[in-house]
Amino acid sequence: MLDSYTVFVYFILKENNLKKIPHPRKEDLELCSVLSALSDPVRLSIVKELLGRGECNCSFFCGFSLAKSTMSHHFKVLRESGLIMTTIKGTEYIHSVRKDELDSMFPGVLDSVLKSYDKRRK
Template identity: 45%
Template sequence: MAPSASPGIRELPHPAHDEIRLEAVLHALSDPLRLQIVRELAALEEGEGLTCSQFVVPVTKSTTTHHFRVLREAGVIRQVYRGTSKINGLRRDDLDALFPGLLDALLAGADRQAVRLGEG
């Protein structure tokens, strides 16, 4: 593994921009919990991220880890270690460049569904 550009930051394996596949992104976002994670990340300012522990999820830590791994391996999020914490950020630029309008449409649909179901 190549040394990190910034001290104290260690990256996990992610697909390169050109390796991100639509079917992997759609699969990753097909799970309600993963979609909720992405909605929370999309609400942040560009360049901001959240640690895994900042998400309130109704599943075990190992299941949460699985959900984050699916999102990362699909190219939906980027995870980097800062110290012992994993910081999660949305790969909006990559997704928007590869699949223009997809992320915005999915997030808008998820927002409408949450309102319709009384969840947000």
């Protein structure tokens, strides 16, 4: 039985609980942090997948056989370095590479790294 007061309280609670995921500003991105984030094989692989697929949630990355808390950690490192952006859609977290901003700050870095990664020995 929902009276108007209950609806109001529910709305406030929802608003307060809305998760805000912090992202660094483009101008604050640091080259060393980006390189460090990319230097881990798991994360480099994530970035490659994200670039290939456009954007997607974490479920695409179960092939790593790593715990989901571990994957969450890697996504966090990528986010804090400025490599990816995360938005929440329902219960899903949608990730995408901040390609334009990265290209603007560090021209050629992402492209050359991923090109080399693609033609590595399998």
